[in-house]
Amino acid sequence: MKINLKELTIEKAHESLKNSEYTVTNLVNEYLKVIKEKNREINAYIEIYDNVLEQTKKAEKMFKNGTATLMTGIPIAIKDNILFEGHIASASSKILKNYTATYDSFVVKKLKEQGVVFLGRTNMDEFAMGSSTETSAYGVTRNPLNTSRVPGGSSGGSVSAIAMNGALVALGSDTGGSIRQPASFCGIVGLKPSYGTVSRFGIISMGSSLDQVGPLGKTVRDTEILFNAINTYDEKDSTSIKKENRLKSLPLKKKIGVPRSFLSGDGTDPEITKNFEENCKKLEKAGYEIVDVSLPLIKYSLAVYYIICPAEISSNLARYDGIRYGLHSDEQKLYDVYTKSRRKGFGKEVRRRILLGTYILSHGYYDAYYNTAIKVRESIKEEFTKAFLNVDAIITPTSPYMPFKFGEKLEDPVSMYLSDLFSVPANIVGIPAISIPSGKNKNGLPFGLHIMAPFLREDILFTIGKDFEKLAPNEI
């Protein structure tokens, strides 16, 4: 049984499974074969779950008794910060190396009901802190398109799993660009949904006011299907949006904004700027009017992010005390149990960000940093609300950098942080955003188009995304 995994989509797989052209077992085995062959080099997966066969059987039963949905039997990879009961979830940190999830995250529970097959957990930057998957305690992940380059991050493992054809779709999490930037680096589609659409219950927290789980896939349609499968109210997440507040899709103005003055700053790779201009022309060809939008405060988004996020990290990661779960350093005194467990358990970038957050929230600096940042955040939100009065969406490149080499930015935190320059504003504002492949350079490295839409208007991203896809077909 040979299945063309490269061309496979959820709908194609569903048709074939429904018509008994092949079984879920056949499909899953094809993916496991690829993983066996490629994962040693790519290191997309940290672990392949031991109950894949059991999950497969359950999905097959659903096809037999007529309860199968579009997602039934679909092989999926999940990021290592998503809890799956009975399995380890480590956030790619040593401190959670042996932590077994005691319950299912909301997203896993939802997908289980639909008979999805979870293949395994994927590598990531430790606690999702990074843009290259180099800060993982379990080794780097390589970009399947060019193994001398990083896959981006922090969801580098989930993205690489798809790009190497080791999963049909995947879940990632995005706090400042961690779904979209790696999607762009590996030539696939990644969606960060609106804040509050997908429950964060059972997701290992980083920056709680910014974190959002989202889908990754080869096509816009695949990410849409996966998003629809997890986009529901959850009483266990206090920021989950109630059903009655969720919007239905509305007609488009067919107008797209470009924040020209924000894009004209140096630091963006000239190749990326050129590709972006071509993308604008393609969208014009698809019938969209491209207009300039003024967002004078957007350039402060990354600075706001690197205040709010470390602040939230320092409080969220206080829970790792070496006592209730996770790595424990056996010492004489309680104080030493804390400090030594946290020294041994946390990696360098995590330690740096905890200290930064501690500083930002400390007496004497709180007003200058945290308080100012949350006010600027409000102003940026207003600026976006105003801009969206005239346009359906706002576009930028996904990242100012092309996929870079290992070690290139690891020693220079600000330079690493800048790779999220264009993706961070959507997290600051809470709006949905998607990255879509937009061709490759002469060395075969992919470009990404980044589209942002008003709050709860994922439908706009799917519509424009599909129009763009027709003009710029993706090849992995």
Added chain:
Amino acid sequence: MQLEEIKKLADLARIDMSEEEMKEIAKDFDSILAYVGQVQEVKLISARQGLDEGLDEKKPEDYFLHNVMREDIVTNKKGEYTEKILKDAPDTQDGFLKVKQIL
């Protein structure tokens, strides 16, 4: 930033750190704080300014900021999750977490 300040932060955050790492962090902080310090130059526009022109635009948090309440009653059986949760704990005794003497 001074090394002494980093030492204080490491203590507050309960992370044991080598002198070498603290020096490195002190250096990193200078460039990070210079970058994030940009926010202080922003002249804040007044809240909702210019958003009044026939606008009934909700802010994102208007959708999700609501209290989640439930009855204050026990919803699980006694000890239902104890074993499962303690399995992840490094040190336990008689169904409790074991910690070092604190007094």
